[in-house]
Amino acid sequence: xxxxxxxxxxxxxxxxxxxxxxxxxxxxxxxxxxxxxxxxxxxxxxxxxxxxxxxxxxxxxxxxxxxxxxxxxxxxxxxxxxxxxxxxxxxxxxxxxxxxxxxxxxxxxx
Amino acid sequence: xxxxxxxxxxxxxxxxxxxxxxxxxxxxxxxxxxxxxxxxxxxxxxxxxxxxxxxxxxxxxxxxxxxxxxxxxxxxxxxxxxxxxxxxxxxxxxxxxxxxxxxxxxxxxxxxx
Numbered sequence: 001x002x003x004x005x006x007x008x009x010x011x012x013x014x015x016x017x018x019x020x021x022x023x024x025x026x027x028x029x030x031x032x033x034x035x036x037x038x039x040x041x042x043x044x045x046x047x048x049x050x051x052x053x054x055x056x057x058x059x060x061x062x063x064x065x066x067x068x069x070x071x072x073x074x075x076x077x078x079x080x081x082x083x084x085x086x087x088x089x090x091x092x093x094x095x096x097x098x099x100x101x102x103x104x105x106x107x108x109x110x
Numbered sequence: 111x112x113x114x115x116x117x118x119x120x121x122x123x124x125x126x127x128x129x130x131x132x133x134x135x136x137x138x139x140x141x142x143x144x145x146x147x148x149x150x151x152x153x154x155x156x157x158x159x160x161x162x163x164x165x166x167x168x169x170x171x172x173x174x175x176x177x178x179x180x181x182x183x184x185x186x187x188x189x190x191x192x193x194x195x196x197x198x199x200x201x202x203x204x205x206x207x208x209x210x211x212x213x214x215x216x217x218x219x220x221x222x223x
Contacts, residue, residue: 001169009150032209043200043214044153089152096160098208099169102152 002027004092006101013080014109021104023090024072030092033066033073038087038103047088048075080108112136116201116215123191123222131186131218133201141204142184143168143212144176146197153200159184160207191222 003026013019025033034049050057050064050073057064061080066073073092077084085108090101114135123129135142144156155168159178173195175187184203188195198219202212 006152034211036212043216044212045214046211049211093208095207095209098155098212100152100154102150 001097002030002092002094002099004090004099004101006090006104008104009102010105010107012107012109015080015082017080019077019080019084019106019108021075021088021090021106022072023074023092023101024070025092025099026071027092027094028068028071029094030071032093032098033064034091034093035062035064035075036089036091036100038089040086044089077106080106082108082110084108114201114203114213114215116199116218118218119216120219121221123188123220125192125222127191128187128189129191129220130188131199131201131220132183133185133215134183135203135213136182137203137205137213138181139203139213140181140206141208141210142178143202143204144174144184144186145200145202146170147200147217148197156186156199191220193222196220196222 006023031052036044037047038044063076087103117132140161143158145153157176159165162181177185201215204210
């Protein structure tokens with residue numbers, strides 16, 4: 001099955017700086033790559049996703065890039081704010097299966 | 111529009127007891143899922159239901175059973191709880207399979223003593 005690795009496991013940045021989280025996947029047939037944000041004690045929530053026919057997607061301060069050849073994708077958050085502090089999960093899916101990375105705990109220091 | 115509703119929010123069981131976690135969605139989604147979340151291990155799929163009338167095992171199905179009661183409801187049963195099943199359980203739904211974004215329920219924190 002698909003295997004998704006996520007790095008780093010923890011990330012601390014100053015407010016206003018950028019944050020980058022990287023994921024790699026193993027199955028070249030994977031074609032959908034969502035990112036979820038989970039605040040402490042809350043449910044994961046979809047924040048952005050990208051499909052394999054697109055290389056980059058942006059939504060205000062967040063963007064996701066996909067390199068199919070290298071089988072890796074990344075989440076970029078610009079101008080970070082304290083409310084961006086959360087655990088972020090990447091995921092990769094094929095037709096019948098979605099696998100999640102282990103998560104990155106992002107802390108934005110005011 | 112409540113999204114995905116899970117009950118209960120918290121539960122403490124003794125080893126060997128049984129219980130059922132309930133999940134319902136009101137988004138007319140075809141697919142539903144049960145995940146468990148353990149520290150440092152992300153979200154692991156227990157069982158899923160691609161559509162009404164079908165269920166399949168996920169990555170960690172041992173010790174669990176599921177029922178897709180109708181299009182809205184998907185329950186998870188622990189027949190004989192074990193301490194290794196202490197976890198946070200999330201139900202989720204998607205429009206049609208894992209190639210669409212998931213909507214998660216609020217989670218059930220289960221402790222087995």
